[in-house]
Amino acid sequence: MKQSKKNSTTSLEIFSISSETALELPIVSSGINAGFPSPAADFTDLSIDLNKYLVKNASATFYGRVKGESMKDAGIDNGDLLIIDKSLEPIDGKIAVCYIDGEFTIKRIKLEKNICWLLAANEKYKPIKVTPDNDFLIWGIITHVIKSF
Amino acid sequence: MFALVDCNNFYASCERVFRPDLIGKPIVVLSNNDGCIIARSNEAKALKIPMGAPAYQYEKIFTENNVQVFSANFVLYGDMSSRVMNILSSYSPDIEIYSIDEAFLKLNGFEKFNLQTYGQEIQRRVTKWTGIPVSVGIAPTKALAKVANRIAKKYPEKTKSVYLIDSEEKRIKSLKWLKIEDVWGIGRQHAKKLNAIKVNTAYDFTQLDDSWVRKNMAIVGLRLKQDLQGIPVLDLEELQAKKNIAVTRSFEKNYTELEQLKERVTTFSISCAEKLRKQKSCCNSMMVFIHTNEHRNDLAQYSRNIVVELPYPTNSNIELANFAIQALEKIFKKGYSYKKAGVIVMAFSPESKTQFKIFENSNPKHIPLMETIDKINASFGQQKVKLGNQDLNKVWKMKQEKLSPRYSTNLNEIITINV
Numbered sequence: 001m002k003q004s005k006k007n008s009t010t011s012l013e014i015f016s017i018s019s020e021t022a023l024e025l026p027i028v029s030s031g032i033n034a035g036f037p038s039p040a041a042d043f044t045d046l047s048i049d050l051n052k053y054l055v056k057n058a059s060a061t062f063y064g065r066v067k068g069e070s071m072k073d074a075g076i077d078n079g080d081l082l083i084i085d086k087s088l089e090p091i092d093g094k095i096a097v098c099y100i101d102g103e104f105t106i107k108r109i110k111l112e113k114n115i116c117w118l119l120a121a122n123e124k125y126k127p128i129k130v131t132p133d134n135d136f137l138i139w140g141i142i143t144h145v146i147k148s149f
Numbered sequence: 150m151f152a153l154v155d156c157n158n159f160y161a162s163c164e165r166v167f168r169p170d171l172i173g174k175p176i177v178v179l180s181n182n183d184g185c186i187i188a189r190s191n192e193a194k195a196l197k198i199p200m201g202a203p204a205y206q207y208e209k210i211f212t213e214n215n216v217q218v219f220s221a222n223f224v225l226y227g228d229m230s231s232r233v234m235n236i237l238s239s240y241s242p243d244i245e246i247y248s249i250d251e252a253f254l255k256l257n258g259f260e261k262f263n264l265q266t267y268g269q270e271i272q273r274r275v276t277k278w279t280g281i282p283v284s285v286g287i288a289p290t291k292a293l294a295k296v297a298n299r300i301a302k303k304y305p306e307k308t309k310s311v312y313l314i315d316s317e318e319k320r321i322k323s324l325k326w327l328k329i330e331d332v333w334g335i336g337r338q339h340a341k342k343l344n345a346i347k348v349n350t351a352y353d354f355t356q357l358d359d360s361w362v363r364k365n366m367a368i369v370g371l372r373l374k375q376d377l378q379g380i381p382v383l384d385l386e387e388l389q390a391k392k393n394i395a396v397t398r399s400f401e402k403n404y405t406e407l408e409q410l411k412e413r414v415t416t417f418s419i420s421c422a423e424k425l426r427k428q429k430s431c432c433n434s435m436m437v438f439i440h441t442n443e444h445r446n447d448l449a450q451y452s453r454n455i456v457v458e459l460p461y462p463t464n465s466n467i468e469l470a471n472f473a474i475q476a477l478e479k480i481f482k483k484g485y486s487y488k489k490a491g492v493i494v495m496a497f498s499p500e501s502k503t504q505f506k507i508f509e510n511s512n513p514k515h516i517p518l519m520e521t522i523d524k525i526n527a528s529f530g531q532q533k534v535k536l537g538n539q540d541l542n543k544v545w546k547m548k549q550e551k552l553s554p555r556y557s558t559n560l561n562e563i564i565t566i567n568v
Contacts, residue, residue, distance in 0.1 A: 059232040062277035062557055068568035072523065081560075087278045097566060099169045104566045137169055139280075 060087035062140065064097060064104075071095070071106050074121035081146040082106070088141035099137040100130070103115050106142065150256040150264060150287060151381075153294040154237055154271060156230075157282045157302065157310075159250035160188035163229045164219055164278035167556040167564055175216040181202050182401060183220055183550060220549035228557045232279045242273050245385040253291055255385055268311035288314035291383045292376035295333040296323050296351065322381055324352035338365055351377055394432075396420040397491025403442065404487045410439060411474055417492040418473035419466045423526075425494060425521060431462035431511070432494035435469065437476040442488035453480040462498045465515035466522065470496070484536050 055061045064082040074095060076082070084097050092111040096116060097104060107118035107128065116136075118128040130136050156162060175192035179185065186202050196214055198207055204218070211218055230249045243255035259267065268285040275283045284305070284499040285296025293314050300323060301312040314320050323568050330340035332351045342365060348354050355377050362370045373383045377402040404410055414437060425432055438454035457476045463469060473492050554562035 057278070059235045063560065063563040065563055065565045066568050067565050070568045078568075081567070087274075100337060102170045104169075104564060106566055106568045139169070 052085055056143070057085055057087045060140075061085050066106070066145075068095075068118040070122045070125045071108075072122050074108065075120070076106060076142075076145055077147070079148075081148075082142050083144040083146070084140035085141040085143050088143070090138040090141060095142045097139040097142060099135075099139050100128070101135050104139065109138070150259065150289055151291050151294040152254040152256055152264075152268060152271070152285055152287045153247075153298040154252055154254065154275070154283050154285050155174040155232075155298050155302070156233060157284055158188065159230075159281065160219075160221065160226055161190035161193075162281045163222070163226050164217075164553055165190075165555070166229070171217055175214055176219065177204075177211070177216055177457075178219045178221050179551070180221060180326050184399070187221060218551050219428065220552040222406050222553050222555065224555045224558055225553065228555075229279060229281060231282055232557075233275055233283070233491035236275050236278055236375070237271070239402050240267075243385055244270055253294065253385055256287070264315065264388075265311065265313050268313060269309060272310050280349040283310070285311045286314075287311070288320075290376040291319065291385075292333055292373055293323075293379065296327055296377075299327065299331065317379075318398075321352060324355060324377060325350050325439070327351040329354055332373070332377070334369070339370070369496035393493055393494040393497075394421050394424045395491060396424075397438075397489065397493075399489045400487070403448075405483075405485070407478070407481050407483075408488055410477060410481060410487060413490050414473045414477045414492060415470045418469040418494075420465050421492050421494045422466045422469045422519070423523065425497070426500075426523060429500040430497040431464045431500055432459065432469075433462045433496035433498060434458050435476065436491075436493040436495065437473050437480065438491050438493075439477070439480060439487050440489040441485050445486075445488075448486055449484065451482055451485045453482075455480045463510065463511040463515075464500065465511060466520055467515060467518075468511060 015126060051058075062084045064084055066076055066078055066080040066082060067116055071077075076095070082097070088094070090096050090109050092109060095106060095108050098109075099105075100118070105118070107120060110117040110119050110127075116130040118130060120127070158176075161179040164176060165171045165177070173192065174190075175196055175198075176188075176190040177186050177198060178188035180187045183204060184196060186200060186204055186207070189198055189200065193216055196210060196216070198210060198216070210216065226249060233250075234244070234246055234252060236250050237254060241254035241256055241259075243257075245253040245255075247253055254271075256264065256267075264287050268287050272283055272285050272343075275281065284301040285299050286294045286296065288294040288297045297312040297314045299311050302309045304312075314323055320325050327350060329335060329350060330337070331347055332354065335343070335354075342533050343354065345348075348357065355374055357374065359371060359374070362374050366373075375382045398413070398417070400413070407440055419437075420433075421432075430522060434456060436456045438452070440452040441450050443450065443452075450552055455476050457472055459468075459472055469492075477490075556562060556564055
């Protein structure tokens with residue numbers, strides 16, 4: 001698509017919305033070029049598919065709704081929509097949907113030698129140390145947060 | 150080689166994915182209308198709650214043992230099933246989806262892989278990606294893969310939920326372990342007959358004379374025997390279009406009015422029409438039936454069905470509903486309390502090969518109309534677009550008091566996470 005930008009006489013690219021179930025935004029690639037056939041004309045049906053961008057593994061992707069403030073400094077606010085991928089490994093630093101002692105929660109994972117910490121992103125909340133006594137499960141890894149304004 | 154991948158207690162497992170607090174607790178799932186028990190977790194099986202039992206008979210046991218009861222959430226189960234099947238299809242180009250929760254994979258040409266490891270990878274991946282635990286059985290034939298799967302399920306610790314039958318020794322040991330009545334494809338009648346001649350295990354069955362098996366169990370029995378002997382005769386079945394489609398329901402209460410039955414029969418025929426369109430078939434014949442409650446000896450009994458040959462093949466909601474109503478009017482009698490009705494469509498022809506008749510034809514305008522209705526219903530939830538004589542609120546609503554949210558398919562019902 002670089003070519004299309006180079007040949008475009010306007011800096012404005014126009015995106016329009018298709019109303020299929022997959023939300024695809026077709027790129028009108030040649031702008032308002034008069035007379036000159038765009039080398040990108042063959043690619044007019046390429047489109048931005050947010051599903052493709054946000055969902056890397058559809059079979060393992062689920063959604064969740066945030067309720068609460070404990071992750072606000074990580075940009076996760078009350079009411080946000082979460083995209084959760086269950087196929088990803090819980091590595092140090094990732095933000096995960098965890099299940100601990102009967103409840104779902106969202107925390108950043110911190111792995112130390114044989115110890116797993118769950119860190120909030122809000123100074124009001126203390127880190128949680130996961131011990132073998134906890135009923136604990138890492139349910140999935142958060143890949144994106146969608147906010148509505 | 151074949152692998153059979155089977156989800157463990159599938160319906161209960163689907164509920165647990167979104168309710169991890171229920172792991173290790175007894176769960177039962179009830180049929181449409183919350184009538185019968187159609188699925189049980191292992192813990193519920195241990196309480197001796199039988200499959201198919203009417204739920205109301207077990208209410209006391211449910212409360213005493215804190216059994217979690219769910220109405221069947223087929224939207225959720227269907228979505229979780231398609232996730233499992235999608236993952237499985239990346240493990241073999243040949244896959245036969247055998248039911249909502251099990252699939253055969255053909256593993257020909259996979260001999261250079263370590264199949265035990267391959268099975269472990271399938272097992273781990275499906276379980277991790279979807280949250281649904283599965284068991285894997287791998288063997289030279291489909292019937293043996295079923296046996297291997299049963300072993301994997303029975304001994305999850307020992308087998309790590311994967312069992313491979315890859316030697317004559319293992320095959321014989323497995324077959325000696327399996328009771329004849331638990332063999333795939335052996336019904337209760339045949340099991341009885343076999344028990345009578347002292348055939349108690351799958352192994353005993355494979356030792357029978359071919360001629361006895363053929364005589365008593367026909368060619369199907371003989372094929373099964375060979376498959377269990379390790380000679381592959383049962384191949385993957387290509388996805389077959391159904392030969393008839395039935396939508397029948399018992400009502401929550403008795404109906405006495407024609408108008409009430411009309412609404413039900415319209416809804417049933419539309420459900421048939423949708424299923425026909427999904428498999429790109431039209432039907433040429435239709436049966437409609439109505440029953441009173443046969444268990445109520447105190448009430449007058451009436452049951453009647455009627456088969457109508459349609460003037461032209463169709464899968465249009467409007468046309469099928471019209472035919473169904475005409476049929477219903479022919480058999481309806483006033484003065485009875487009806488408990489059950491159903492619509493069965495039969496004699497299919499492919500949508501594409503519909504022959505045009507001179508005088509009467511399916512209205513071609515219905516084709517784009519039905520496509521639109523299907524699209525709308527698919528994106529806005531079931532049955533948003535209905536025919537005028539379908540008014541669910543007025544007459545009938547399925548009893549689903551314990552329905553879990555459609556966690557994975559509806560944005561308004563996804564999990565809420567307290568942060």
